[in-house]
Amino acid sequence: MRIQTFEQYQEAYNQSVEDPEGFWAEIAQQFTWRKPWKKVLNWNFNEGVTKWFEGGELNITENALDRHLAERGEQSAIIWEPNDPDERSVEISYRVLHDRVCRFANVLKKHGVQKGDRVCIYLPMVPELAVAVLACARIGAIHSVVFGGFSAKSIADRINDAQCGMVITSDGAFRGPKVIPMKETVDDALEQCNSVKNVIVMARTRTPVSMLKGRDLWWEEEVKHVDSICPAEPMNAEDPLFILYTSGSTGKPKGVVHTCGGYMVYATYTFTNVFQYEPGEVHFCTADIGWITGHSYIVYGPLCSGATSLIFEGVPTFPDASRYWKIVEKHKVNILYTAPTAIRSLMGYGLHFVKDHDLSSLTKLGSVGEPINQEAWHWFKINIGRNICPLVDTWWQTETGGIMIAPLAGITPEKPSFATLPLPGVQPVLVDENGNVLEGNGVSGNLCIKFPWPGIIRTIYGDQLRNKQTYFSTYEGMYFTGDGCLRDEDGYYRITGRVDDVLNVSGHRIGTAEVENAINMHLGVVESAIVGYPHDIKGQGIYAFIITDQKPEDPEMFRKGIAATVSRIIGPIAKPDKIQFVSGLPKTRSGKIMRRILRKISEGQFDSLGDTSTLLDPAVVEEIKEGAL
Numbered sequence: 263m264r265i266q267t268f269e270q271y272q273e274a275y276n277q278s279v280e281d282p283e284g285f286w287a288e289i290a291q292q293f294t295w296r297k298p299w300k301k302v303l304n305w306n307f308n309e310g311v312t313k314w315f316e317g318g319e320l321n322i323t324e325n326a327l328d329r330h331l332a333e334r335g336e337q338s339a340i341i342w343e344p345n346d347p348d349e350r351s352v353e354i355s356y357r358v359l360h361d362r363v364c365r366f367a368n369v370l371k372k373h374g375v376q377k378g379d380r381v382c383i384y385l386p387m388v389p390e391l392a393v394a395v396l397a398c399a400r401i402g403a404i405h406s407v408v409f410g411g412f413s414a415k416s417i418a419d420r421i422n423d424a425q426c427g428m429v430i431t432s433d434g435a436f437r438g439p440k441v442i443p444m445k446e447t448v449d450d451a452l453e454q455c456n457s458v459k460n461v462i463v464m465a466r467t468r469t470p471v472s473m474l475k476g477r478d479l480w481w482e483e484e485v486k487h488v489d490s491i492c493p494a495e496p497m498n499a500e501d502p503l504f505i506l507y508t509s510g511s512t513g514k515p516k517g518v519v520h521t522c523g524g525y526m527v528y529a530t531y532t533f534t535n536v537f538q539y540e541p542g543e544v545h546f547c548t549a550d551i552g553w554i555t556g557h558s559y560i561v562y563g564p565l566c567s568g569a570t571s572l573i574f575e576g577v578p579t580f581p582d583a584s585r586y587w588k589i590v591e592k593h594k595v596n597i598l599y600t601a602p603t604a605i606r607s608l609m610g611y612g613l614h615f616v617k618d619h620d621l622s623s624l625t626k627l628g629s630v631g632e633p634i635n636q637e638a639w640h641w642f643k644i645n646i647g648r649n650i651c652p653l654v655d656t657w658w659q660t661e662t663g664g665i666m667i668a669p670l671a672g673i674t675p676e677k678p679s680f681a682t683l684p685l686p687g688v689q690p691v692l693v694d695e696n697g698n699v700l701e702g703n704g705v706s707g708n709l710c711i712k713f714p715w716p717g718i719i720r721t722i723y724g725d726q727l728r729n730k731q732t733y734f735s736t737y738e739g740m741y742f743t744g745d746g747c748l749r750d751e752d753g754y755y756r757i758t759g760r761v762d763d764v765l766n767v768s769g770h771r772i773g774t775a776e777v778e779n780a781i782n783m784h785l786g787v788v789e790s791a792i793v794g795y796p797h798d799i800k801g802q803g804i805y806a807f808i809i810t811d812q813k814p815e816d817p818e819m820f821r822k823g824i825a826a827t828v829s830r831i832i833g834p835i836a837k838p839d840k841i842q843f844v845s846g847l848p849k850t851r852s853g854k855i856m857r858r859i860l861r862k863i864s865e866g867q868f869d870s871l872g873d874t875s876t877l878l879d880p881a882v883v884e885e886i887k888e889g890a891l
């Protein structure tokens with residue numbers, strides 16, 4: 263499965279374009295299937311429909327666990343590093359992980375969870391999170407992991423959208439110096455949900471929590487009374503594996519659905535190839551399992567490859583900014599896959615946190631989540647990678663299931679801040695505003711993909727029409743990514759950022775409409791508009807322009823109140839960094855907010871506002887300029 267030279271990459275790429283079905287069938291054969299597929303690919307981009315390996319049957323956990331037992335049963339599948347460096351770290355072998363997953367799968371079954379049922383998982387970064395995910399997959403339940411930083415309201419929306427019957431959570435979470443309530447947040451959420459029959463609570467912080475008789479169950483108790491044998495449920499390749507919510511340009515988050523067969527093949531193939539994974543290597547992906555990066559490159563990709571995957575509970579700056587480097591040294595990490603925002607933040611703390619740590623185990627570095635600027639790229643490569651580790655800048659999305667454009671570590675010649683070349687099976691196209699395909703090199707446009715790959719989004723949960731409209735209707739016959747992109751003279755790709763109303767704050771995708779809706783719920787707010795502005799560490803910060811019903815008496819207090827409302831409605835990650843009170847917003851005569859103008863103002867570029875003559879009230883722009891923060 264692993265490409266070893268640049269020539270092999272080119273050959274594989276050409277084959278994947280000339281004969282995609284043959285190419286992916288050969289790769290898929292290297293997995294464990296209960297039943298072979300009847301048809302490799304069935305697709306219709308006009309309808310937003312894609313099916314891979316139809317008729318095939320498998321269970322992804324047999325590929326992630328069972329098939330490794332004979333050869334590497336005693337090898338660590340997971341290394342867990344707790345938030346507090348003085349707490350003992352834990353290594354879980356493939357055999358023990360298999361046992362724990364089977365037991366927990368039996369707990370789920372005992373409480374009536376069946377194939378196709380939806381289970382919401384709201385847990386901190388503890389091994390039980392991986393166990394819960396895999397236990398769902400074992401019995402064919404569809405997991406919906408909700409990032410631990412989301413609010414009760416966000417959890418409730420996600421539970422209700424998927425009609426989850428079960429929630430798995432913990433009493434609390436340790437995050438840096440803080441103890442964060444989890445069960446309490448779930449309890450608040452459940453006041454708005456009636457599909458949930460049971461809540462399983464894992465004890466992490468030993469914080470006293472309410473436990474309702476007949477509904478709430480302790481994880482530790484439950485696993486004592488079940489068998490450790492749990493046959494894997496045979497799944498059709500196109501049965502859903504999980505739902506993961508992500509923000510789009512309109513208000514409501516989308517439940518992106520991935521299915522069992524294609525996702526498994528794609529997450530594993532990309533893990534092996536991009537990171538050039540060698541048996542025995544320790545892989546440390548710093549993302550949270552609540553995001554797609556954690557799903558694909560902490561859990562499924564590494565485990566299906568028989569790798570050792572490190573799960574870190576804490577944050578990079580606790581107890582101090584050397585934490586990642588201490589972890590690398592302690593666990594002899596080989597592959598470090600992180601985000602530009604983390605790199606920029608650690609850069610800011612200075613090199614004295616890096617020196618005195620033995621980073622010689624590192625063989626490969628990776629970056630994901632947002633464009634990586636040249637300075638961060640070089641800092642990471644030189645100071646962490648000793649200028650010898652390959653650094654892979656990996657572009658992909660929740661909807662793509664796995665990495666799409668990236669170098670193969672040590673094989674593809676790198677170029678700082680370029681995701682470089684598409685992986686085999688990925689056919690990118692750049693199009694202009696009018697949908698014309700831009701041929702040749704040295705062009706910039708909107709990034710589309712013109713042919714399906716096995717990890718592509720299958721649907722938006724409960725809303726296939728929205729799937730079709732969001733991704734397959736902007737440009738006919740193509741998947742539209744929402745990203746802008748440059749293809750340079752060498753044919754290398756550089757992602758320039760979102761071209762829709764989606765912000766990328768510290769690598770988190772945040773929809774402008776979602777944040778505006780939350781702000782507008784605050785007492786005294788009449789209307790709001792948010793835009794992203796360049797932020798040294800977060801990549802983008804959130805700048806909010808807000809109209810209030812009366813001039814705020816204490817603007818600072820008002821700002822804090824708005825931030826509290828946004829935290830409550832969405833979560834702290836969506837809090838605005840800057841809030842400017844305005845008396846009006848720049849609107850066209852048809853009532854559309856001209857964000858282009860607000861963006862320029864937020865960037866301080868007052869001289870390049872462009873044409874403002876079509877505005878309903880051009881004077882408002884002058885006022886906003888004067889009050890800019």
Ligand code: 6R9
Nearest residue numbers: 630631632633655656657658659660757760
């Ligand atoms: C995996 C993940 C997807 C959006 C995507 C793009 C941005 C991700 C990037 C990148 C430039 C990279 N993005 N990786 N931009 N270079 N290497 O992050 O998924 O949370 O769905 O975000 O993130 O804008 O469209 P997701």
